[in-house]
Amino acid sequence: MAVTTEAKLDAQRIRADFAYLEELRGGKPVAFLDSAASTQKPRQVLDALRDFYEHSYANVHRGVYQLAERATAGYEGAREKARAFVNAPSTREIIFTRSATESINLVAYAWGLDNLGPGDLVVVTELEHHSNFVPWQYVAKRTGAGFRMIPIDDAGELQLDALDEIAREGNVKVVANNLVSNSLGTVNPIEHLSTWAHEHGAIMVVDAAQSAPHRTVDVQALGCDFLAFSSHKMCGPSGVGALWGKAELLDKMAPFNLGGHMIRSVRYDDTTWGQLPYKFEAGTQPIAEAFAFGAAIDYVSQIGVDAIEQHEHELVEYAMERLSEIEGVTVYGPPPERRAGIVSFNIDNVHPHDVSQVLDWENVAIRGGHHCTQPLMKRLGVAATCRASFYVYSIREEVDRLVDGLLKAKKAFA
Amino acid sequence: MPGEFDQLYREVILDHYKNPRGHGVIADADAQAEGQNPLCGDEVSIYVSFGGDGDTIDDVKFEGRGCAISQAATSMLTEMVQGRSATEIAALPKEELLEEIGIPLTPVRLKCAILGLGVLKVALHRAKGTPLPEEWSTLADELEFGADN
Numbered sequence: 080m081a082v083t084t085e086a087k088l089d090a091q092r093i094r095a096d097f098a099y100l101e102e103l104r105g106g107k108p109v110a111f112l113d114s115a116a117s118t119q120k121p122r123q124v125l126d127a128l129r130d131f132y133e134h135s136y137a138n139v140h141r142g143v144y145q146l147a148e149r150a151t152a153g154y155e156g157a158r159e160k161a162r163a164f165v166n167a168p169s170t171r172e173i174i175f176t177r178s179a180t181e182s183i184n185l186v187a188y189a190w191g192l193d194n195l196g197p198g199d200l201v202v203v204t205e206l207e208h209h210s211n212f213v214p215w216q217y218v219a220k221r222t223g224a225g226f227r228m229i230p231i232d233d234a235g236e237l238q239l240d241a242l243d244e245i246a247r248e249g250n251v252k253v254v255a256n257n258l259v260s261n262s263l264g265t266v267n268p269i270e271h272l273s274t275w276a277h278e279h280g281a282i283m284v285v286d287a288a289q290s291a292p293h294r295t296v297d298v299q300a301l302g303c304d305f306l307a308f309s310s311h312k313m314c315g316p317s318g319v320g321a322l323w324g325k326a327e328l329l330d331k332m333a334p335f336n337l338g339g340h341m342i343r344s345v346r347y348d349d350t351t352w353g354q355l356p357y358k359f360e361a362g363t364q365p366i367a368e369a370f371a372f373g374a375a376i377d378y379v380s381q382i383g384v385d386a387i388e389q390h391e392h393e394l395v396e397y398a399m400e401r402l403s404e405i406e407g408v409t410v411y412g413p414p415p416e417r418r419a420g421i422v423s424f425n426i427d428n429v430h431p432h433d434v435s436q437v438l439d440w441e442n443v444a445i446r447g448g449h450h451c452t453q454p455l456m457k458r459l460g461v462a463a464t465c466r467a468s469f470y471v472y473s474i475r476e477e478v479d480r481l482v483d484g485l486l487k488a489k490k491a492f493a
Numbered sequence: 494m495p496g497e498f499d500q501l502y503r504e505v506i507l508d509h510y511k512n513p514r515g516h517g518v519i520a521d522a523d524a525q526a527e528g529q530n531p532l533c534g535d536e537v538s539i540y541v542s543f544g545g546d547g548d549t550i551d552d553v554k555f556e557g558r559g560c561a562i563s564q565a566a567t568s569m570l571t572e573m574v575q576g577r578s579a580t581e582i583a584a585l586p587k588e589e590l591l592e593e594i595g596i597p598l599t600p601v602r603l604k605c606a607i608l609g610l611g612v613l614k615v616a617l618h619r620a621k622g623t624p625l626p627e628e629w630s631t632l633a634d635e636l637e638f639g640a641d642n
Contacts, residue, residue: 430560432533432605433502440497448533462534462558491498492507492561 088382088390094472096121110443110477115261115289115421115450115468117311120375124314127374131367139366140340140357154366157373158356164376165287165306166297167323171355174322174329175369179288180210182307182322183255185359186284187214189335190305190328191253195222200249202281204229204237205458206260206267209451211286211307215255225249229256231458235263235412242275251279258290258301262450262466263412264395264421266290273302282328288312288320292379292470293419294388298323310368314471315375319368322359329355336361382471391420394469394478398422401482407489411459420469423450426485429492431463437488443480501596502561505569510561515571517554523547524579524620528612528638530604535559537567539612541579541620548579555609562602566594567609574613583617584626585610604636611638 094100099119100108111119135149142148155170162170176182191214195201201219203212205228219226227245230238237256245251254276256267269285276283283303287296292313298306305324311317334341334352338361343351352358379387396415399422402408407427412418426434431447438445446466449456456462467481519525519540527538537557544551553571557564570590574582590610591598598606611629615638618625625633632638 430533430535432535432560432602433562436501436602437498456534462536491502492510 086383086386088386088471090390090472090474093121093382094474096123097472098122100472104442107442107480110480112443112445112467112469112473112477112481114470114473115312115466116446117317118292118314118470119472120316121314121378123378124316124371124374128316128367128371131370135370136367138363150366153370153373154364157369157376160373160376161321162323164296164380165291165308165323166299168299169326172323172326172329174324174356174359175364176307176320176322176359177318177365178311178320179286179307179309180320182305182309182320183211183284183286184214185322185335186305186307186324187218189332189359190282191215191218192222193333195219195224195252197223198249199224199252200227200245201225201253201255202227202229202245202251203255204257204267205231205454206235206237206263206265207255207257207452207454208261208286208288209453210288211255211257211284212454215253224252228454231265231455234414235260235265236417237265237267239268239271246279251276251281253284254281255284255286257286257288258296259287259293259419259421260412260452260455261289261421262423262452262455262464264418264423264468265413266294266417266419269301269303273304276304277302289421290419292387293384293391295384304328310372310375313375313379315372316365316368319365319372321372326355329359334358334361338362379471387471388419390471391469391473394473394475395420395422397475398467398469398478398481401478402485405482405485405489408485411464420473421466422468423464423466425461425464426489426492429488431465433492434465434485434488437491438481438484441480441484441487443477443484445481501598501602503596506561506565506594506596509565509568513555513564513568515554515568515575516556518556519552519554524616526612526616526619526638528608528615528633528636530559530563530608530636532601533560533605535563535605535608537563537609537612539567539609539616541613541616543579543620550574550577550579550582553613557609559608560605562594562596562598563605563608566590566606567612569593570609570613579617579621583614583621583623585614604632607632608636611636 137147139151273283291308309320341361435447522540524541
């Protein structure tokens, strides 16, 4: 990927692209601090989606008429954008899916069921989102493989010294980890894990849903074999995600979904599979959504992922500083230098649901819950946490509003 | 916020949350169940002992953790059912508890509010060997009530 020196992100200018900020409650727009769950959508992406449906829409790869050609060009153009965005060697290796979750399920089923068995080990981490935990746990059980979890330390970072012991317990065949933890914001050492995985003949599967929108993701630098990411967490529509996988692995894998378009020829007694990436794209894809995913990649790339990373770093540093001023607040996870724009915390004696409820009355939107990371919650010894997360439109004033709201919640339940 | 806050977290709710009544465990309970709301991690366990007639709720205790609404509602429930007939409580409409709680609840928070009542119903029906009414069995599936004793 061409890395250029990018200008500092101008959040105030960016905020003009987002219609949700025009809706005021008590004279103020919502302080939307739940972008880790899903981001808001800028006009540029919504316009692209509408324009595609109005002027370029037909099913892809079939018709010979002009609309179908335009639709196909738009859809395949988005694939090229997704390829460039993660620095993948070839568009053959970019598969559109419904979501990052489906991307991981594709690998777990299509690779896992045929390559795992008794004596093998699937290794995940204590930090995983359920989407990169449950499919592996399930496929391990289905195939008789063992299932291990790399533990975290008290700062929410992987304990890499546990790797040797795990490797002694079986043949490590899969290592699955998120590049950024959706609950704690921890940035994980994927390069290290990729090397370790390959030393043991395992594949490295990366869940980049929480990192692709926020920092440079380069599949070749990470050294991984598969990487999943998603549109809706980076200004694009929901319903579409992508999987990058090494062609030599994808070529050998059985298909995942079966049906139209993923075939070469169908006879009564047998069917042969199409070429990559179509072998894994059965049925009508989310065509316009994939096109708008491409528009979202353009939008995010124009701002610059390095600038986004820096902007969020400043916000998370400020948020952690402000939160530490509140007595009775516990912040989970690593220091700002080693985390993305996510901060999870609790206030003594106030449940995260009650915190979120009080904050909603202040027009501050945060998430209270387990964030689809129940094993992590167990490790932290809590049922749930409050989580604030940032994106391109987030500003310091919203952190101040969060802190003011928390003080009110704390006082009310004291 | 004050108006909205006082409406949902009225004083009696906060009082029950901070000073839960009937908090604890009954070692040789006649009826017992536990449940949780997987969405937010609220957890409640309820223990009941019957009087000599095998039906009067002689003692009821609970333990749990969760949001103010779930814990306060369960605390209020223990006061409400004390001394009443288990058969009657097993059939108690949720409206009676909601009236006692007396706050406006969104669908999400309604589940917090009736978690304790659902768990109590599972405990009582199980002790009596009667089937859980459908309304509650649907909720029980959703809220993972009383997987085992």
